[in-house]
Amino acid sequence: MNRGVEIRELKKNFTLTRWTGFHRTVSEVVAVDGISMVVPQGQAVAFIGPNGAGKSTTIKMLTGILHPTSGNVSVLGFTPWRDRRRLAHCIGAVFGQRSQLWYHLPARDTFELLSRVYGLERSEFIRTRDVLIERFNLGPFMDTPVRKLSLGQRMRAEVAASLLHRPRVLFLDEPTIGLDVIARQLLRDLICEWNRNDGTTLFLTSHDAGDIEHVAQRVVVINHGHVVVDDNVAAVRRKYLGAKILRVQFHGAPRSMKLAGVTMLQESDTSGSFRSIRPSFQCVLLLQRCWMRVPLPTSRWRIHHWKK
């Protein structure tokens, strides 16, 4: 098996220094606590977890930006923090909230610059660039300054720019953040296609379930620095996403409701919890049915995804 990324017992502690007057207290925060995993070349992995789980810290260690406290990492045979410059030729990154495109110039100029930065052969660069322009449909705005592009156009250009040097591993940090439904789906399709055709290993970080289900083959859930789930997407969906729980806060006392496919779990004076095990059930439909039965001038609702 061609091993793209190997992580063994990776740990990272941050030192926190607090001053109370002249007294200094030093404590350690464990951000990553013994992560181990192997990602074969060409696999698309969704690396997800709540805020503060250790995702970004792990990604930064894989790209050589941070040095681990202990543990071993091999990315394409390189140790990231020792071989950062050599590894940089083989990896790419897209940060949803940080742009690598020059803001006042067209994307074409950034592409030209990147070809020099990565030392690409001219013919190879032109071939790759033209393929990316065609596949990502960048043609209509390649000569428009980036500041004038819509977010969807900019993100397509960002992802294309990160693929110019044909990286073998691509890190995507919230690539679809802020995009509308159509732009999001388009970007997902493009990323998937590149993963399939070029065999680029993908590391995707996203809070969007759609990104994970459409792009990734494997899901790694991290929390408190540990891997809590590591399985393929279908298995995760089957095991952990079988039911939805909707908690509704009513304005007045709700009448008891019987809704098809929905079980009332709990009822109080002004709130109710409903559970549905139908995977296709949409919470907005439940809300509509509630509104039809009970006038709700103001209401709050919270969705919980619950294991069966």
Place this chain on the structure above:
Amino acid sequence: MTIMKSANRYLWIGYTAARSNLAYGGEVIYRCSFLTIILYIFLRLWNVVYAATGSDRVGGLTLPQMVWYLVVTEAIYLSAPRVASEVDEDVRTGRLAVHLIRPLSYVGGHLSRAMGDRVVRFAINLTVGAVLAMILVGPIPISAAGIVMFFATLPAAFLLDFLGMFLIGLCAFWLESTSGLALLYTRTVMMFGGMFLPLAIYPAVLQPILKVLPFASMLSAPGVMFVNPSFLLLKESIVIQGAAVTVFLLVVAIVQFLAMRRLFSNGG
């Protein structure tokens, strides 16, 4: 990667930065207008000073030489790119990651970008200032050798200023905000670099000290080299600039090492 390919990367960054600088015609016009106003005000002030002293030379310079000196120092000062705030922003927003993920030196990338910015701004400022000076006071005697000597002092002047601002920006690894330090630095360069007044006008006891400080190498040295060039002055400038660049490079290397160690161990 060969040396040529490596140099090509940084040259292209500078070229791209230069093009980016010209993206807004309105901003270029605004900067030129500001320079025009400043030069006109100082011309009027120096007219009064020369009339009050009753002498045709102040600090060894005639009025036309003084105006041309101001053109050069203002052109250099106003062409300074925002290096400190860019490095500060890189650290605080995490944009540093975008730079580190590339096969580029962080300081090299910033230097290329700053030089690209600066060359364009300086060329525009110098052209506008020269036209204004020609209209207001007329030309001064300039030789080809003088022009060469003037341009010989510019690379080190720009490099010194960049290193100073880069050091300020690196302080973002330790400080909440570097804007105060940046302000102190720019005002120090202005006052002790001879931007408004040639160093010859300062008290005699201060002049030797000011001459060896790096600030004079950034502004006063090129300014005096333009209006009153001499080989002796050029040799002196090169020695002082060379020593200042060496010291600054050493300090930047040490501070960057400490900053990156802080980044690698604690995320900056």
